[in-house]
Amino acid sequence: MDTVLFVIFAIVSLICAFNVVLQTHPISSALSLVGVMGSLAVLYLLLGAEFLAMTQVIVYGGAVMVLFVFTIMLLNAGSEKSSSKSWFAQIAGLPLLLAFVALMGFLIKGVMPALPAVRFGSFIGGTAEQIGRLLFTEYLLPFEVISILILIAILGAVVLARKEID
Amino acid sequence: MTLWLIPFFPLLGFLINGLFGKRLSKPAVSLFAVGSVALSFIYVLILLSKLYPLTTPYTEHDFTWIHSGFLQVGFDLTVDRLTALMLMIVTGVGLLIHTYATGYMQHEEGYARFFSYFNLFMFFMLVLVLASNLLVLFVGWEGVGLCSYLLVGFYYKEKFASDAANKAFIVNRIGDFGFLLGIFLVVMTFRTLDFGQIASAVSSMPVETNAGILTAITLLLFAGATGKSAQIPLYVWLPDAMAGPTPVSALIHAATMVTAGVYMVARTAFLYNHSTIAMSVVAVIGLFTAVLAATIGVAQNDIKRVFAYSTVSQLGYMFLGLGLGAYSAGMFHVMTHAFFKALLFLGAGSVIHGLGGEQDLRHMGGLRKSMPITFVTLGIASLAISGFPFLSGFYSKDAILSAAYEHAPWMFWIGALTAGLTAFYVFRAFFLTFFGTYRGHHHPHESPLSMTFPLIVLAILSAIGGFFSVPHLLAPLFPLSTGPENITPMIISASFGILGILIAYVFYVANPALAETVRVRAGGLYTLVLNKYYVDEIYAAFIVRPLEVLSRYGLWKAVDVGLIDGAVVDGGGRLVRSVGGLLRQLQSGSIRNYATWVMAGSLIVIFVLGLVGGSVR
């Protein structure tokens, strides 16, 4: 069953990811990205990260991507125009990417020690309780630092988005 | 027992007057300024009465200041009998001079500024005195130097004042450079700066008869002392420092700051005791300074300059005492000198005040009727400095000269001769001021009570201060000499002093024409002395000028403009430009190109880490 689920959602996420890159309209890309995130959430569930799966949907799907969609709608961003600049990226990008995928594939398949098979339910570490416990004990300092980071981000966003920047 | 409160009160006064002084009325400024010092004085009294008899030092650790490797420096304050003596002098005389200054500065611009500097000086001086390690002492040391600079240049609109301030500061820098090197050497040698720890470390070391590390340390520290306490060769700043207001001269350049060098040497006596060479150097420099300054003082016409040279001379005496190992005698002279020299300056200030700013002796005369209190008090001070029997200077000077007599008779004879010279030129100034006929134009008047009251108090102290036996007080720190009391040097030095007074009386009261004859006879010698042996000119020609030339043509034109600007800065710029010209081809402004480069770079990293690193592992 988990194999079926993995195959389905892996394919969905790949299709959506291709869509993100290939669609010309930002909003299509955004929606495709939501699809990637949703299918990734299912994969997280398969890997025993139930809390993160839900957080993924809430934070990415519900907050970050809504912000994206909101901005796209607000700016009424249309389809992209083609541009002759950045020829270097256009030429070198694809070979580099293919090299990257090949390298990673080789590393994962060839170099890395054998990895276990994924069975749903064999690792149920990622409950809210355990994550919370770790977050508020061992990772308390990073957690607090991240809170401050968010505060700064909020202030920064507010300052940036003001009508007049004095 | 909170020792930090002692310097804290003046600091508070400084902050209040410095920050809000412009908005406060003059009485309020005086209240804060004098009140803070008074509080400090009262607190010192209470503290010392509680700590009595204080045979062992009382140390207080306020906070750890520097903690770096082996070096641990705390902001530590300590009180022992030496400190107690200095605390009494500084706060007591300081209080009197503060009171005096409220009258003296009444009509001056920058009243609050003056008192804020004055309080700041008190703060740093107290830190210096209370310091328990060399670094804290150095803080106070530099702090009083700063205040001295600020106060000498108090009339900063006058060129001579700012020049004098610069001179004082720069000359002191030379000494402080040595002092700082000495501190570094101490750190290297003892790995601590705390006096107590250094003392215990030193006690196990042998006395150096040849040049060694202790000699180096002590001589470098003494270099600092020659700067601060105006000894040969760095004494030149002190006479010029008289450009500041007279209370400044009295407090900083007579009673307290200039004795900091003496205090420092006494404080680090345990080091000097281990170096015979350094001791001899201190003694000889002290002696020669005393003589040199005294001879210059004979020919000066500015009343404050006369007293300034006498200060240099008396400081020389103190160092003579220290160098002979008679630390308590030196400190004794510090105390009595603080009384009578402060009094001399304050009296001179009173005269100057009464004459509306006139400082030239040639325009004074016959003031004893119009300024009776000043006349009497200044007379007592002059007698005291001349070593007139049973006044304070008699005892302290005798203590030093006795030590010299035991140690090396030639030093004693020169010292005694100098005592006579001192008596002569001080009384020359005194007679020129108060006897004869008035030669000025301004209408003289007596000073207000706020000025005369400190004069009277200081006069009493100058008179009886000698009965307060400092050597016995400091006995726990510096053992008394056990030899039999020898009365000969006392009689000789006292008679030299009285002889000096008599000669002065003959020259300037009984037969003024004689002085003129002698001056004409002396001719070249007089000119030489009048021009202070041309020391300033010699310094200018042999040190300042070459330095200037070297700086201008060597360092500025060649090194700075040619090498640094031309080769390093411009050349670096050209190099960066040419390399940048190549690299700017990469700077296309296109984020996607940058990302491609990042991508390529990360690929290489992954390749290396993943394949090479993996296979090696």
Place this chain on the structure above:
Amino acid sequence: MNFYLVSLIKLFIVFAIFMQTLAYLQWIERKVLAHIQTRTGPLRVGPHGLLQPLADVFKLLTKEDLLPPYVNRFFYLLSPFLAVCLALISIAVIPFGPEINVFGTRTYLQVTDLHVGILFVLAISAVSVYGVALAGWSSNNKYSLLGGLRSSAQIISYELPLTLAIVSPLLLMNQLSFRAISDGQAGYYLGFIPRWAIFQMPFPQIFGFLIFLIAAFAETNRVPFDLPEAENELVAGFHTEYSSMKFAGFFMAEYANMITITCVATLLFLGGWHPLFPAPYSNWVPTALFIFAAAIAFFHAAQPARKIDRYSFPVVGAIALIIAAIFAVPVLQPIIVPIFWFLAKVGLLLFVFIWVRGTLPRFRYDQLMKFAWTFLFPCALANLLLTALFVAVF
């Protein structure tokens, strides 16, 4: 295979009942609003207008399916579909009653019990904004776009107090699964005060409940926070360009969201299926209520205002009596009495939703945002902090 079969059956039952409820909730709303405004509401179709929802469905189905020009076709067609689907998903984790035993099969009265059920509901409600936002954008109509923008801003803003209000009872119960939370509210203080979250020591969640309710109004785009579809400003807001079944999709989504959120409120704050009275009495409450209703019906049948009442009221009374009898059957009681209590609480909250719609005027948009950020959010934060403090101390 048994697991899949049971799940399928439960899925079917829940879906069927849910769809029916959606349809009739709309009828109830019309009726209640009508009575608030002293009208009678739908009456013509069926007895007392009971078949009105069916008629509505037929009407919408048979209407012409307009596809306006200049719309973004894909998203235009996708968004109502998205809205309905997302609105219907959440009900899957809502439990309606305790574990039951039917013919030897033990199962929960719930499609599935998720460990992180509440997070799931929050996630779905967070994502459900896409339907509205996309509808507004793809319609290529400035009113629709404004409605969509408003909706996304509003939902993001009110999600914060909503989530913060939810966290407080979670702190009391220490669980994330709906079932565990509901069971954490079983029992009574002093024998008669239920341990529902709004009464639970050490810090009763009355404020939390109110904050949740207010935010829920905004989350479901209901009056007084129905700015995305404010007809006097935006024609019909995000669904201006929609007609027939596509319009019905949004309609259904709104009511489905309403039901889901009242279910969540019931489970989190009102003790789920746990009765108001201790068990021996509560088992007979539904029976007594239905007998009382039957009595009223028979009373009115005895004094008919219209001719038809003489026949219809006894029928209603008889149905009520039958239901009362069913509730009295001891074998069925463990299954249906909790369901009754759950539905009663949900129904009450739904009534409050309709009641508020009938009585309160609409906010202005700036007031709405200001209210969320400067009042509701700080309140929710304070409530959470106090709860955390009390939980930590006691």
Place this chain on the structure above:
Amino acid sequence: MHISPVPLSWYLLLSALLFALGVAGFLYRKSIITVFMSIELMLNAVNLTFISFSYKLRQIDGHIYAFFVMVVAAAEAAVGLAIILTIFKNRGTLQIDEVDSMKL
């Protein structure tokens, strides 16, 4: 019917592919917003790796890191979109190649 379970390396491969697609989006898309979304895609791919290794090591520290990545991504999105809004306001364009006034 028996299907053998998926090895974990498939998850890692998927993650690598998603990351590569994110990079591709960054390199080939021209709208700032889409480029920004590509970054989010890359972050997601990395998160998948974190969680996969967390599964392998049977430790949830990877989950914590993924959580932090999410939080930072949220903050980044807020600031980034505010910057995009400002750019649009000041330049009137969303084309990434036209925002190049920093170059010489």
